[in-house]
Amino acid sequence: MTIKPELQYSKDHEWVKEEDGLTVIGISDFAQDALGDLVFVNLPEVGDAVTAGEAFGDVESVKAVSDLLSPVSGTVAEINEELLDAPEKLNEDPYGAWIIKVSDVTATEELLDAAAYEAFCSEA
């Protein structure tokens, strides 16, 4: 399992980073491995509000649907449209395949650094 030291992580297995004034969100390697082959992604639209701890979309594997839980509250500034046709990119390159970018962040869930996230995953 890969954990990128430069990223922060939510307890729902999303990764978070700040880039050009936006909060970039994806799912961790642990998450993609646990979910299995992803075959479909539902994304919000640009301009939608997202709320920390609540679903902003979902990913579907062959067997099941899982909510994507937002680690922050704010406004969707960009979505990774490439994932709509190629959800498998979340399996192949979870840290390259960002899902949404959020602006005007008003609240953030408790985030873990890489070391704390690794410890959290090993307890799971």
Place this chain on the structure above:
Amino acid sequence: MSELKRTLLYDAHVAAGATMVDFGGWEMPIQYPEGIVAEHLYTRSACGLFDVSHMGRLLIEGPDRTAFLQHVLSSNVQNLEVNQAQYCIIPAEDGSAVDDAYLYRFEEDRFLLVVNASNTDKDLAWFAPIVKNYDCTIKNITGETISIAVQGPKSEEILKTLAGVDEVTKPARNNLSTLMMEGHEVLVSRTGYTAEPIGYELFIKNEDAFWAWNRLIELGGKPAGLGARDTLRMEGMLPLYGDEMGVDEDGKPMPIFALALAKFAVSFDEAKGDFVGREALLRQSKAQACFKAKDYNPDAMATLPKRVRPIVLLDRGVMRHGMGVYRNGEQIGWVTSGTMIPYFKTEGEGADVKLLPETGKRAIGICYISSDVPVNGEVEVDVRGKRLKAAIPSKHISNNVPPYVVPVIYKQK
């Protein structure tokens, strides 16, 4: 919760990195590290190996064995010659299914009935009061052998190599043979649950379990789990008890002739005589014949209100078991099985068909809907609150020209 049962190959699955889940009281591999999509595609292009040792195996012996089976199964057991197998359903008196099963005749004087793992105890309890009236016995021999399904275009070559023979079984589906493979006796059946035109199920002595599993892998087979088994059977419209058989989402029994394949599983032959559910099944069979002629008369609709059909989603999304199917705003049934299923793009037709390296995926499944929806009829599916467009094609795949399954891609009118 009682302890989960394990097949003899459990350690091999764990060593291969499989994700193990509870399936019908058995701890079984749902997938291996490469994942369901890769396992599905490998089976379609080469050879998938499935541990199906959890399936219930019942041995029926004694002078009245044929008469008993004629009474409790839907098929004509009299027609089954040595080294042949047949698909059959265990009907209830109302014409619904207690279970579906495969009947094998490897030997002159006994039958092997293979039933769903999760239904084994229920089936035994169902048979118990009936078998008392016949001079024969039912012995549960699940666990006395292991069973591996070897499925896909390369399966025949692999078994020919293993057995050192030119012919594994007679060419058509449902033929059986008993072969010596590297000094081990193996029962071979040209059957399977993947809709592959070429595929086998092996019954192997327990002491030969690891030899068989390892040799099949060395010769080019790859382990595939229950996840791929489900997507493969779904693509091939093979019913699964609990989804397309049993009771519907309203708790109502599903008539056996709701399934198109019932006409191959149910015999009204005079030689078979009366059997459990015959009267109800005969009515259902007539209704099914009406629908085939596009005659949706009220009697037929009352007998078979809904049928099991393929369904393909036209909008973006994924269908799942239990989602409602609608026509003009009115609910007409449910999705019984559905997911996103991968396929190989193909080139050429008929015997010249070739699989291309490119793959696609499509949101397809099986539904149980009002019998009067025509082929290519359009419906809607409630996918978690959104009504998405879907259509009812005639089939998802074509598998009548070996060795490859050819996907039938729905083209919207």
